[in-house]
Amino acid sequence: MPDAKHAWTEQGAYEVAPGVHRIPLPLPMDGLRAVNVYAVEDGDGLVLIDSGWALDEARERLESSLDSIGFGLEQVHRFLVTHLHRDHYTMAITLRKLFGAKVALGIGEQPSLEKILSGRADGQLAELARWGAGSVADELREAYKNFDRSEATRGYEEPDEWLDGTTDIALRSRVLRAVPTPGHTNGHVVYVDAESSLLFAGDHVLPHITPSIGFEPARSELPLGDYLDSLRLMRSYPDMRLLPAHGPVAPSVHARVDELVAHHEDRLGATLDAVLSGAVTTHEAARKLGWTSRQRRFEDLGLFDRILATGETGAHLDVLVVRGELESSVVDGVVEYAPVRRAAAER
Incomplete structure:
Protein backbone atom coordinates (compact mmCIF):
# COMPACT_ATOMS: atom_id res chain seq x y z
CA MET A 1 0.00 0.00 0.00
CA PRO A 2 1.41 3.46 -0.92
CA ASP A 3 2.37 5.79 1.91
CA ALA A 4 0.29 8.91 2.55
CA LYS A 5 2.34 11.01 0.11
CA HIS A 6 1.69 8.54 -2.68
CA ALA A 7 -1.82 7.41 -1.72
CA TRP A 8 -3.14 8.97 -4.93
CA THR A 9 -1.33 6.24 -6.93
CA GLU A 10 -3.36 3.40 -5.39
CA GLN A 11 -5.26 1.27 -7.88
CA GLY A 12 -8.91 2.08 -8.46
CA ALA A 13 -11.47 4.22 -10.24
CA TYR A 14 -12.33 7.24 -8.10
CA GLU A 15 -15.37 9.35 -8.92
CA VAL A 16 -14.16 12.95 -8.63
CA ALA A 17 -17.34 14.49 -10.07
CA PRO A 18 -20.59 13.02 -11.41
CA GLY A 19 -19.64 10.85 -14.38
CA VAL A 20 -15.90 11.57 -14.06
CA HIS A 21 -13.51 8.94 -12.70
CA ARG A 22 -9.81 9.31 -11.88
CA ILE A 23 -7.83 6.17 -12.71
CA PRO A 24 -4.13 6.13 -11.71
CA LEU A 25 -2.01 3.91 -13.96
CA PRO A 26 1.49 2.73 -13.00
CA LEU A 27 4.73 4.20 -14.31
CA PRO A 28 7.29 1.56 -13.29
CA MET A 29 10.88 2.75 -12.80
CA ASP A 30 9.70 6.37 -12.96
CA GLY A 31 9.87 8.81 -10.07
CA LEU A 32 6.38 10.05 -10.92
CA ARG A 33 5.03 6.59 -9.97
CA ALA A 34 1.69 6.96 -11.76
CA VAL A 35 -0.30 8.97 -14.26
CA ASN A 36 -3.96 9.86 -13.80
CA VAL A 37 -6.29 8.98 -16.65
CA TYR A 38 -9.77 10.50 -16.42
CA ALA A 39 -12.70 8.43 -17.68
CA VAL A 40 -15.63 10.66 -18.62
CA GLU A 41 -18.97 8.92 -19.11
CA ASP A 42 -20.46 9.73 -22.50
CA GLY A 43 -23.78 8.00 -23.03
CA ASP A 44 -23.13 4.26 -23.06
CA GLY A 45 -19.41 4.79 -23.70
CA LEU A 46 -16.40 6.64 -22.37
CA VAL A 47 -14.07 9.43 -23.35
CA LEU A 48 -10.63 9.17 -21.74
CA ILE A 49 -8.53 12.22 -21.04
CA ASP A 50 -4.97 10.95 -21.41
CA SER A 51 -4.34 7.25 -21.74
CA GLY A 52 -1.24 6.06 -19.91
CA TRP A 53 1.95 4.41 -21.09
CA ALA A 54 1.48 1.42 -23.39
CA LEU A 55 2.68 -1.22 -20.93
CA ASP A 56 0.99 -4.53 -20.15
CA GLU A 57 0.80 -3.67 -16.45
CA ALA A 58 -0.88 -0.33 -17.16
CA ARG A 59 -3.33 -1.84 -19.64
CA GLU A 60 -4.36 -4.53 -17.14
CA ARG A 61 -4.83 -1.86 -14.47
CA LEU A 62 -6.94 0.27 -16.81
CA GLU A 63 -9.08 -2.71 -17.80
CA SER A 64 -9.77 -3.76 -14.21
CA SER A 65 -10.46 -0.18 -13.10
CA LEU A 66 -12.95 0.37 -15.91
CA ASP A 67 -14.59 -2.96 -15.11
CA SER A 68 -15.14 -1.76 -11.54
CA ILE A 69 -17.37 1.05 -12.85
CA GLY A 70 -19.18 -1.14 -15.37
CA PHE A 71 -17.25 -0.42 -18.57
CA GLY A 72 -14.86 -2.29 -20.84
CA LEU A 73 -11.92 -1.12 -22.92
CA GLU A 74 -14.02 -1.55 -26.07
CA GLN A 75 -16.42 1.14 -24.80
CA VAL A 76 -13.73 3.83 -24.91
CA HIS A 77 -14.54 5.59 -28.18
CA ARG A 78 -12.33 8.66 -27.91
CA PHE A 79 -9.09 9.80 -26.32
CA LEU A 80 -8.45 13.47 -25.64
CA VAL A 81 -4.73 13.61 -24.97
CA THR A 82 -3.05 16.55 -23.26
CA HIS A 83 0.40 16.07 -24.81
CA LEU A 84 2.79 13.76 -26.59
CA HIS A 85 4.85 12.31 -23.74
CA ARG A 86 4.62 8.52 -23.75
CA ASP A 87 2.90 8.25 -20.36
CA HIS A 88 -0.02 10.23 -21.78
CA TYR A 89 -0.21 9.24 -25.45
CA THR A 90 0.98 5.73 -26.27
CA MET A 91 -1.77 3.66 -24.64
CA ALA A 92 -4.28 5.54 -26.79
CA ILE A 93 -2.51 4.34 -29.92
CA THR A 94 -2.44 0.74 -28.68
CA LEU A 95 -6.15 0.74 -27.84
CA ARG A 96 -7.03 2.45 -31.12
CA LYS A 97 -5.46 -0.48 -32.97
CA LEU A 98 -7.53 -2.94 -30.94
CA PHE A 99 -10.89 -1.19 -30.66
CA GLY A 100 -10.93 1.71 -33.13
CA ALA A 101 -11.13 4.61 -30.66
CA LYS A 102 -10.32 8.05 -32.08
CA VAL A 103 -7.33 10.01 -30.74
CA ALA A 104 -7.07 13.81 -30.54
CA LEU A 105 -3.87 15.78 -29.84
CA GLY A 106 -2.85 19.45 -29.90
CA ILE A 107 -1.40 20.53 -33.24
CA GLY A 108 1.61 22.09 -31.53
CA GLU A 109 2.89 18.53 -30.98
CA GLN A 110 3.17 17.92 -34.73
CA PRO A 111 6.86 18.91 -35.13
CA SER A 112 7.94 16.70 -32.22
CA LEU A 113 5.86 13.76 -33.44
CA GLU A 114 7.38 14.09 -36.91
CA LYS A 115 10.85 13.89 -35.38
CA ILE A 116 9.93 10.85 -33.30
CA LEU A 117 8.42 8.99 -36.25
CA SER A 118 11.40 9.78 -38.49
CA GLY A 119 13.93 8.64 -35.89
CA ARG A 120 15.26 12.14 -35.25
CA ALA A 121 14.22 12.43 -31.61
CA ASP A 122 17.75 12.75 -30.18
CA GLY A 123 17.91 16.53 -30.46
CA GLN A 124 19.02 16.71 -26.83
CA LEU A 125 22.60 16.04 -27.98
CA ALA A 126 22.69 19.22 -30.06
CA GLU A 127 20.97 21.20 -27.31
CA LEU A 128 23.43 19.95 -24.68
CA ALA A 129 26.30 21.09 -26.90
CA ARG A 130 24.73 24.56 -27.19
CA TRP A 131 24.34 24.65 -23.42
CA GLY A 132 28.02 23.88 -22.85
CA ALA A 133 27.19 20.51 -21.31
CA GLY A 134 29.59 18.41 -23.35
CA SER A 135 30.23 15.98 -20.50
CA VAL A 136 26.50 15.30 -20.13
CA ALA A 137 26.21 14.84 -23.90
CA ASP A 138 29.05 12.31 -23.79
CA GLU A 139 27.21 10.32 -21.12
CA LEU A 140 24.05 10.41 -23.22
CA ARG A 141 25.91 9.16 -26.30
CA GLU A 142 27.28 6.29 -24.24
CA ALA A 143 23.78 5.48 -22.99
CA TYR A 144 22.47 5.47 -26.56
CA LYS A 145 24.91 2.66 -27.43
CA ASN A 146 22.87 0.32 -25.23
CA PHE A 147 19.51 1.69 -26.34
CA ASP A 148 17.28 0.09 -28.95
CA ARG A 149 16.39 3.07 -31.14
CA SER A 150 13.13 1.39 -32.14
CA GLU A 151 12.00 1.94 -28.54
CA ALA A 152 11.89 5.69 -29.21
CA THR A 153 9.17 5.30 -31.84
CA ARG A 154 7.27 2.38 -30.29
CA GLY A 155 3.71 3.33 -29.47
CA TYR A 156 3.73 6.46 -31.60
CA GLU A 157 1.52 7.15 -34.61
CA GLU A 158 -0.35 10.16 -35.96
CA PRO A 159 -3.57 11.07 -34.11
CA ASP A 160 -6.94 10.99 -35.84
CA GLU A 161 -7.52 14.66 -35.05
CA TRP A 162 -5.22 17.63 -34.58
CA LEU A 163 -6.73 20.19 -32.20
CA ASP A 164 -5.90 23.60 -33.66
CA GLY A 165 -6.51 26.50 -31.30
CA THR A 166 -9.23 26.70 -28.67
CA THR A 167 -11.79 24.04 -29.58
CA ASP A 168 -15.14 23.16 -28.04
CA ILE A 169 -15.75 19.40 -27.93
CA ALA A 170 -19.40 18.46 -27.41
CA LEU A 171 -20.01 15.23 -25.52
CA ARG A 172 -23.49 13.97 -24.69
CA SER A 173 -23.54 15.31 -21.15
CA ARG A 174 -20.98 18.12 -21.21
CA VAL A 175 -18.87 20.39 -23.37
CA LEU A 176 -15.11 20.26 -22.95
CA ARG A 177 -13.06 23.18 -24.18
CA ALA A 178 -9.57 22.27 -25.42
CA VAL A 179 -7.27 25.18 -24.60
CA PRO A 180 -3.66 25.32 -25.88
CA THR A 181 -1.23 25.73 -22.97
CA PRO A 182 2.29 25.53 -24.45
CA GLY A 183 5.25 25.33 -22.09
CA HIS A 184 5.64 21.82 -20.76
CA THR A 185 5.50 20.90 -24.44
CA ASN A 186 4.73 23.01 -27.51
CA GLY A 187 1.37 21.42 -28.08
CA HIS A 188 0.16 20.85 -24.54
CA VAL A 189 -3.62 21.20 -24.23
CA VAL A 190 -5.85 21.34 -21.16
CA TYR A 191 -9.56 20.53 -21.16
CA VAL A 192 -11.96 22.87 -19.38
CA ASP A 193 -15.38 21.71 -18.20
CA ALA A 194 -16.82 25.13 -17.36
CA GLU A 195 -20.24 23.91 -16.26
CA SER A 196 -18.77 21.47 -13.73
CA SER A 197 -15.89 23.81 -12.84
CA LEU A 198 -13.22 21.20 -13.64
CA LEU A 199 -9.81 21.59 -15.24
CA PHE A 200 -8.28 18.47 -16.74
CA ALA A 201 -4.80 19.91 -16.50
CA GLY A 202 -2.45 17.24 -17.82
CA ASP A 203 1.06 18.26 -16.81
CA HIS A 204 0.43 21.99 -17.11
CA VAL A 205 -0.59 22.53 -13.48
CA LEU A 206 0.53 19.85 -11.01
CA PRO A 207 -0.35 20.06 -7.30
CA HIS A 208 2.96 19.14 -5.67
CA ILE A 209 5.72 19.32 -8.29
CA THR A 210 6.71 21.66 -11.10
CA PRO A 211 6.52 20.21 -14.61
CA SER A 212 9.61 20.04 -16.77
CA ILE A 213 9.78 22.82 -19.35
CA GLY A 214 10.46 22.20 -23.02
CA PHE A 215 11.67 18.60 -22.78
CA GLU A 216 10.71 17.47 -26.27
CA PRO A 217 12.32 16.72 -29.66
CA ALA A 218 11.22 20.05 -31.20
CA ARG A 219 11.84 22.63 -28.49
CA SER A 220 10.33 26.11 -28.84
CA GLU A 221 12.47 29.24 -28.74
CA LEU A 222 11.17 30.38 -25.35
CA PRO A 223 9.47 27.48 -23.53
CA LEU A 224 9.44 29.09 -20.09
CA GLY A 225 7.98 32.28 -21.52
CA ASP A 226 5.29 30.17 -23.16
CA TYR A 227 4.67 28.34 -19.89
CA LEU A 228 4.29 31.50 -17.81
CA ASP A 229 1.89 32.94 -20.40
CA SER A 230 -0.13 29.71 -20.25
CA LEU A 231 -0.28 29.88 -16.45
CA ARG A 232 -1.58 33.44 -16.65
CA LEU A 233 -4.17 32.29 -19.17
CA MET A 234 -5.46 29.73 -16.65
CA ARG A 235 -5.54 32.46 -14.01
CA SER A 236 -7.88 34.45 -16.26
CA TYR A 237 -10.50 31.69 -16.15
CA PRO A 238 -12.88 31.36 -13.19
CA ASP A 239 -11.31 29.19 -10.50
CA MET A 240 -11.85 25.45 -10.94
CA ARG A 241 -11.00 22.17 -9.28
CA LEU A 242 -7.63 20.89 -10.44
CA LEU A 243 -7.61 17.42 -12.00
CA PRO A 244 -3.89 16.83 -12.65
CA ALA A 245 -2.05 14.05 -14.46
CA HIS A 246 0.26 13.42 -11.51
CA GLY A 247 -0.89 13.87 -7.93
CA PRO A 248 -4.22 14.13 -6.13
CA VAL A 249 -7.16 16.29 -7.14
CA ALA A 250 -6.82 19.79 -5.65
CA PRO A 251 -9.53 22.36 -4.86
CA SER A 252 -8.13 25.45 -6.62
CA VAL A 253 -6.39 25.97 -9.95
CA HIS A 254 -5.78 29.63 -9.08
CA ALA A 255 -3.97 28.86 -5.83
CA ARG A 256 -1.59 26.45 -7.51
CA VAL A 257 -1.01 28.73 -10.51
CA ASP A 258 0.00 31.53 -8.13
CA GLU A 259 2.48 29.18 -6.43
CA LEU A 260 3.97 28.07 -9.75
Whole structure:
Protein backbone atom coordinates (compact mmCIF):
# COMPACT_ATOMS: atom_id res chain seq x y z
CA MET A 1 0.00 0.00 0.00
CA PRO A 2 1.41 3.46 -0.92
CA ASP A 3 2.37 5.79 1.91
CA ALA A 4 0.29 8.91 2.55
CA LYS A 5 2.34 11.01 0.11
CA HIS A 6 1.69 8.54 -2.68
CA ALA A 7 -1.82 7.41 -1.72
CA TRP A 8 -3.14 8.97 -4.93
CA THR A 9 -1.33 6.24 -6.93
CA GLU A 10 -3.36 3.40 -5.39
CA GLN A 11 -5.26 1.27 -7.88
CA GLY A 12 -8.91 2.08 -8.46
CA ALA A 13 -11.47 4.22 -10.24
CA TYR A 14 -12.33 7.24 -8.10
CA GLU A 15 -15.37 9.35 -8.92
CA VAL A 16 -14.16 12.95 -8.63
CA ALA A 17 -17.34 14.49 -10.07
CA PRO A 18 -20.59 13.02 -11.41
CA GLY A 19 -19.64 10.85 -14.38
CA VAL A 20 -15.90 11.57 -14.06
CA HIS A 21 -13.51 8.94 -12.70
CA ARG A 22 -9.81 9.31 -11.88
CA ILE A 23 -7.83 6.17 -12.71
CA PRO A 24 -4.13 6.13 -11.71
CA LEU A 25 -2.01 3.91 -13.96
CA PRO A 26 1.49 2.73 -13.00
CA LEU A 27 4.73 4.20 -14.31
CA PRO A 28 7.29 1.56 -13.29
CA MET A 29 10.88 2.75 -12.80
CA ASP A 30 9.70 6.37 -12.96
CA GLY A 31 9.87 8.81 -10.07
CA LEU A 32 6.38 10.05 -10.92
CA ARG A 33 5.03 6.59 -9.97
CA ALA A 34 1.69 6.96 -11.76
CA VAL A 35 -0.30 8.97 -14.26
CA ASN A 36 -3.96 9.86 -13.80
CA VAL A 37 -6.29 8.98 -16.65
CA TYR A 38 -9.77 10.50 -16.42
CA ALA A 39 -12.70 8.43 -17.68
CA VAL A 40 -15.63 10.66 -18.62
CA GLU A 41 -18.97 8.92 -19.11
CA ASP A 42 -20.46 9.73 -22.50
CA GLY A 43 -23.78 8.00 -23.03
CA ASP A 44 -23.13 4.26 -23.06
CA GLY A 45 -19.41 4.79 -23.70
CA LEU A 46 -16.40 6.64 -22.37
CA VAL A 47 -14.07 9.43 -23.35
CA LEU A 48 -10.63 9.17 -21.74
CA ILE A 49 -8.53 12.22 -21.04
CA ASP A 50 -4.97 10.95 -21.41
CA SER A 51 -4.34 7.25 -21.74
CA GLY A 52 -1.24 6.06 -19.91
CA TRP A 53 1.95 4.41 -21.09
CA ALA A 54 1.48 1.42 -23.39
CA LEU A 55 2.68 -1.22 -20.93
CA ASP A 56 0.99 -4.53 -20.15
CA GLU A 57 0.80 -3.67 -16.45
CA ALA A 58 -0.88 -0.33 -17.16
CA ARG A 59 -3.33 -1.84 -19.64
CA GLU A 60 -4.36 -4.53 -17.14
CA ARG A 61 -4.83 -1.86 -14.47
CA LEU A 62 -6.94 0.27 -16.81
CA GLU A 63 -9.08 -2.71 -17.80
CA SER A 64 -9.77 -3.76 -14.21
CA SER A 65 -10.46 -0.18 -13.10
CA LEU A 66 -12.95 0.37 -15.91
CA ASP A 67 -14.59 -2.96 -15.11
CA SER A 68 -15.14 -1.76 -11.54
CA ILE A 69 -17.37 1.05 -12.85
CA GLY A 70 -19.18 -1.14 -15.37
CA PHE A 71 -17.25 -0.42 -18.57
CA GLY A 72 -14.86 -2.29 -20.84
CA LEU A 73 -11.92 -1.12 -22.92
CA GLU A 74 -14.02 -1.55 -26.07
CA GLN A 75 -16.42 1.14 -24.80
CA VAL A 76 -13.73 3.83 -24.91
CA HIS A 77 -14.54 5.59 -28.18
CA ARG A 78 -12.33 8.66 -27.91
CA PHE A 79 -9.09 9.80 -26.32
CA LEU A 80 -8.45 13.47 -25.64
CA VAL A 81 -4.73 13.61 -24.97
CA THR A 82 -3.05 16.55 -23.26
CA HIS A 83 0.40 16.07 -24.81
CA LEU A 84 2.79 13.76 -26.59
CA HIS A 85 4.85 12.31 -23.74
CA ARG A 86 4.62 8.52 -23.75
CA ASP A 87 2.90 8.25 -20.36
CA HIS A 88 -0.02 10.23 -21.78
CA TYR A 89 -0.21 9.24 -25.45
CA THR A 90 0.98 5.73 -26.27
CA MET A 91 -1.77 3.66 -24.64
CA ALA A 92 -4.28 5.54 -26.79
CA ILE A 93 -2.51 4.34 -29.92
CA THR A 94 -2.44 0.74 -28.68
CA LEU A 95 -6.15 0.74 -27.84
CA ARG A 96 -7.03 2.45 -31.12
CA LYS A 97 -5.46 -0.48 -32.97
CA LEU A 98 -7.53 -2.94 -30.94
CA PHE A 99 -10.89 -1.19 -30.66
CA GLY A 100 -10.93 1.71 -33.13
CA ALA A 101 -11.13 4.61 -30.66
CA LYS A 102 -10.32 8.05 -32.08
CA VAL A 103 -7.33 10.01 -30.74
CA ALA A 104 -7.07 13.81 -30.54
CA LEU A 105 -3.87 15.78 -29.84
CA GLY A 106 -2.85 19.45 -29.90
CA ILE A 107 -1.40 20.53 -33.24
CA GLY A 108 1.61 22.09 -31.53
CA GLU A 109 2.89 18.53 -30.98
CA GLN A 110 3.17 17.92 -34.73
CA PRO A 111 6.86 18.91 -35.13
CA SER A 112 7.94 16.70 -32.22
CA LEU A 113 5.86 13.76 -33.44
CA GLU A 114 7.38 14.09 -36.91
CA LYS A 115 10.85 13.89 -35.38
CA ILE A 116 9.93 10.85 -33.30
CA LEU A 117 8.42 8.99 -36.25
CA SER A 118 11.40 9.78 -38.49
CA GLY A 119 13.93 8.64 -35.89
CA ARG A 120 15.26 12.14 -35.25
CA ALA A 121 14.22 12.43 -31.61
CA ASP A 122 17.75 12.75 -30.18
CA GLY A 123 17.91 16.53 -30.46
CA GLN A 124 19.02 16.71 -26.83
CA LEU A 125 22.60 16.04 -27.98
CA ALA A 126 22.69 19.22 -30.06
CA GLU A 127 20.97 21.20 -27.31
CA LEU A 128 23.43 19.95 -24.68
CA ALA A 129 26.30 21.09 -26.90
CA ARG A 130 24.73 24.56 -27.19
CA TRP A 131 24.34 24.65 -23.42
CA GLY A 132 28.02 23.88 -22.85
CA ALA A 133 27.19 20.51 -21.31
CA GLY A 134 29.59 18.41 -23.35
CA SER A 135 30.23 15.98 -20.50
CA VAL A 136 26.50 15.30 -20.13
CA ALA A 137 26.21 14.84 -23.90
CA ASP A 138 29.05 12.31 -23.79
CA GLU A 139 27.21 10.32 -21.12
CA LEU A 140 24.05 10.41 -23.22
CA ARG A 141 25.91 9.16 -26.30
CA GLU A 142 27.28 6.29 -24.24
CA ALA A 143 23.78 5.48 -22.99
CA TYR A 144 22.47 5.47 -26.56
CA LYS A 145 24.91 2.66 -27.43
CA ASN A 146 22.87 0.32 -25.23
CA PHE A 147 19.51 1.69 -26.34
CA ASP A 148 17.28 0.09 -28.95
CA ARG A 149 16.39 3.07 -31.14
CA SER A 150 13.13 1.39 -32.14
CA GLU A 151 12.00 1.94 -28.54
CA ALA A 152 11.89 5.69 -29.21
CA THR A 153 9.17 5.30 -31.84
CA ARG A 154 7.27 2.38 -30.29
CA GLY A 155 3.71 3.33 -29.47
CA TYR A 156 3.73 6.46 -31.60
CA GLU A 157 1.52 7.15 -34.61
CA GLU A 158 -0.35 10.16 -35.96
CA PRO A 159 -3.57 11.07 -34.11
CA ASP A 160 -6.94 10.99 -35.84
CA GLU A 161 -7.52 14.66 -35.05
CA TRP A 162 -5.22 17.63 -34.58
CA LEU A 163 -6.73 20.19 -32.20
CA ASP A 164 -5.90 23.60 -33.66
CA GLY A 165 -6.51 26.50 -31.30
CA THR A 166 -9.23 26.70 -28.67
CA THR A 167 -11.79 24.04 -29.58
CA ASP A 168 -15.14 23.16 -28.04
CA ILE A 169 -15.75 19.40 -27.93
CA ALA A 170 -19.40 18.46 -27.41
CA LEU A 171 -20.01 15.23 -25.52
CA ARG A 172 -23.49 13.97 -24.69
CA SER A 173 -23.54 15.31 -21.15
CA ARG A 174 -20.98 18.12 -21.21
CA VAL A 175 -18.87 20.39 -23.37
CA LEU A 176 -15.11 20.26 -22.95
CA ARG A 177 -13.06 23.18 -24.18
CA ALA A 178 -9.57 22.27 -25.42
CA VAL A 179 -7.27 25.18 -24.60
CA PRO A 180 -3.66 25.32 -25.88
CA THR A 181 -1.23 25.73 -22.97
CA PRO A 182 2.29 25.53 -24.45
CA GLY A 183 5.25 25.33 -22.09
CA HIS A 184 5.64 21.82 -20.76
CA THR A 185 5.50 20.90 -24.44
CA ASN A 186 4.73 23.01 -27.51
CA GLY A 187 1.37 21.42 -28.08
CA HIS A 188 0.16 20.85 -24.54
CA VAL A 189 -3.62 21.20 -24.23
CA VAL A 190 -5.85 21.34 -21.16
CA TYR A 191 -9.56 20.53 -21.16
CA VAL A 192 -11.96 22.87 -19.38
CA ASP A 193 -15.38 21.71 -18.20
CA ALA A 194 -16.82 25.13 -17.36
CA GLU A 195 -20.24 23.91 -16.26
CA SER A 196 -18.77 21.47 -13.73
CA SER A 197 -15.89 23.81 -12.84
CA LEU A 198 -13.22 21.20 -13.64
CA LEU A 199 -9.81 21.59 -15.24
CA PHE A 200 -8.28 18.47 -16.74
CA ALA A 201 -4.80 19.91 -16.50
CA GLY A 202 -2.45 17.24 -17.82
CA ASP A 203 1.06 18.26 -16.81
CA HIS A 204 0.43 21.99 -17.11
CA VAL A 205 -0.59 22.53 -13.48
CA LEU A 206 0.53 19.85 -11.01
CA PRO A 207 -0.35 20.06 -7.30
CA HIS A 208 2.96 19.14 -5.67
CA ILE A 209 5.72 19.32 -8.29
CA THR A 210 6.71 21.66 -11.10
CA PRO A 211 6.52 20.21 -14.61
CA SER A 212 9.61 20.04 -16.77
CA ILE A 213 9.78 22.82 -19.35
CA GLY A 214 10.46 22.20 -23.02
CA PHE A 215 11.67 18.60 -22.78
CA GLU A 216 10.71 17.47 -26.27
CA PRO A 217 12.32 16.72 -29.66
CA ALA A 218 11.22 20.05 -31.20
CA ARG A 219 11.84 22.63 -28.49
CA SER A 220 10.33 26.11 -28.84
CA GLU A 221 12.47 29.24 -28.74
CA LEU A 222 11.17 30.38 -25.35
CA PRO A 223 9.47 27.48 -23.53
CA LEU A 224 9.44 29.09 -20.09
CA GLY A 225 7.98 32.28 -21.52
CA ASP A 226 5.29 30.17 -23.16
CA TYR A 227 4.67 28.34 -19.89
CA LEU A 228 4.29 31.50 -17.81
CA ASP A 229 1.89 32.94 -20.40
CA SER A 230 -0.13 29.71 -20.25
CA LEU A 231 -0.28 29.88 -16.45
CA ARG A 232 -1.58 33.44 -16.65
CA LEU A 233 -4.17 32.29 -19.17
CA MET A 234 -5.46 29.73 -16.65
CA ARG A 235 -5.54 32.46 -14.01
CA SER A 236 -7.88 34.45 -16.26
CA TYR A 237 -10.50 31.69 -16.15
CA PRO A 238 -12.88 31.36 -13.19
CA ASP A 239 -11.31 29.19 -10.50
CA MET A 240 -11.85 25.45 -10.94
CA ARG A 241 -11.00 22.17 -9.28
CA LEU A 242 -7.63 20.89 -10.44
CA LEU A 243 -7.61 17.42 -12.00
CA PRO A 244 -3.89 16.83 -12.65
CA ALA A 245 -2.05 14.05 -14.46
CA HIS A 246 0.26 13.42 -11.51
CA GLY A 247 -0.89 13.87 -7.93
CA PRO A 248 -4.22 14.13 -6.13
CA VAL A 249 -7.16 16.29 -7.14
CA ALA A 250 -6.82 19.79 -5.65
CA PRO A 251 -9.53 22.36 -4.86
CA SER A 252 -8.13 25.45 -6.62
CA VAL A 253 -6.39 25.97 -9.95
CA HIS A 254 -5.78 29.63 -9.08
CA ALA A 255 -3.97 28.86 -5.83
CA ARG A 256 -1.59 26.45 -7.51
CA VAL A 257 -1.01 28.73 -10.51
CA ASP A 258 0.00 31.53 -8.13
CA GLU A 259 2.48 29.18 -6.43
CA LEU A 260 3.97 28.07 -9.75
CA VAL A 261 4.41 31.64 -11.00
CA ALA A 262 6.07 32.61 -7.71
CA HIS A 263 8.35 29.57 -7.92
CA HIS A 264 9.57 30.49 -11.37
CA GLU A 265 10.12 34.12 -10.40
CA ASP A 266 12.27 32.90 -7.50
CA ARG A 267 14.08 30.57 -9.86
CA LEU A 268 14.72 33.37 -12.32
CA GLY A 269 16.33 35.35 -9.50
CA ALA A 270 18.53 32.42 -8.50
CA THR A 271 19.54 31.85 -12.13
CA LEU A 272 20.46 35.52 -12.52
CA ASP A 273 22.55 35.27 -9.35
CA ALA A 274 24.37 32.28 -10.83
CA VAL A 275 25.47 34.38 -13.81
CA LEU A 276 26.35 37.35 -11.63
CA SER A 277 28.59 35.04 -9.59
CA GLY A 278 30.54 33.89 -12.62
CA ALA A 279 28.56 31.30 -14.56
CA VAL A 280 28.87 31.80 -18.31
CA THR A 281 27.19 28.79 -19.92
CA THR A 282 23.89 27.09 -19.19
CA HIS A 283 25.72 24.08 -17.77
CA GLU A 284 27.77 26.25 -15.43
CA ALA A 285 24.65 28.01 -14.19
CA ALA A 286 22.86 24.69 -13.64
CA ARG A 287 25.76 23.46 -11.51
CA LYS A 288 25.44 26.49 -9.23
CA LEU A 289 21.75 25.87 -8.53
CA GLY A 290 20.05 23.48 -6.11
CA TRP A 291 17.67 20.89 -7.53
CA THR A 292 14.45 19.26 -6.32
CA SER A 293 12.71 20.31 -3.12
CA ARG A 294 15.76 19.03 -1.22
CA GLN A 295 18.14 21.36 -3.08
CA ARG A 296 20.30 18.52 -4.32
CA ARG A 297 23.59 19.27 -6.06
CA PHE A 298 23.54 19.03 -9.84
CA GLU A 299 26.32 16.42 -9.73
CA ASP A 300 24.19 14.16 -7.51
CA LEU A 301 21.36 13.91 -10.04
CA GLY A 302 20.99 10.98 -12.43
CA LEU A 303 21.72 11.47 -16.13
CA PHE A 304 18.11 12.06 -17.16
CA ASP A 305 17.55 14.58 -14.38
CA ARG A 306 20.78 16.42 -15.28
CA ILE A 307 19.52 16.74 -18.85
CA LEU A 308 16.22 18.14 -17.57
CA ALA A 309 18.01 20.47 -15.15
CA THR A 310 20.28 21.83 -17.87
CA GLY A 311 17.35 22.43 -20.20
CA GLU A 312 15.33 24.17 -17.49
CA THR A 313 18.28 26.40 -16.66
CA GLY A 314 18.52 27.34 -20.33
CA ALA A 315 14.81 28.15 -20.37
CA HIS A 316 15.24 30.50 -17.39
CA LEU A 317 18.34 32.14 -18.87
CA ASP A 318 16.53 32.85 -22.13
CA VAL A 319 13.67 34.57 -20.28
CA LEU A 320 16.24 36.71 -18.46
CA VAL A 321 17.63 37.73 -21.85
CA VAL A 322 14.17 38.68 -23.11
CA ARG A 323 13.59 40.69 -19.92
CA GLY A 324 16.81 42.62 -20.49
CA GLU A 325 18.62 41.27 -17.42
CA LEU A 326 21.19 39.28 -19.40
CA GLU A 327 22.67 39.27 -22.86
CA SER A 328 23.74 36.23 -24.82
CA SER A 329 26.22 35.42 -27.56
CA VAL A 330 27.37 32.25 -29.30
CA VAL A 331 31.05 31.34 -29.01
CA ASP A 332 32.24 28.21 -30.82
CA GLY A 333 28.71 26.85 -30.90
CA VAL A 334 28.08 27.41 -27.18
CA VAL A 335 25.64 30.03 -25.89
CA GLU A 336 27.28 32.29 -23.32
CA TYR A 337 25.47 34.67 -20.97
CA ALA A 338 26.57 37.86 -19.27
CA PRO A 339 24.94 40.69 -17.31
CA VAL A 340 23.68 43.47 -19.54
CA ARG A 341 26.26 46.24 -19.78
CA ARG A 342 24.38 49.43 -18.91
CA ALA A 343 25.50 52.83 -20.11
CA ALA A 344 27.20 54.90 -17.45
CA ALA A 345 24.30 57.36 -17.47
CA GLU A 346 21.91 54.57 -16.52
CA ARG A 347 23.92 53.47 -13.50
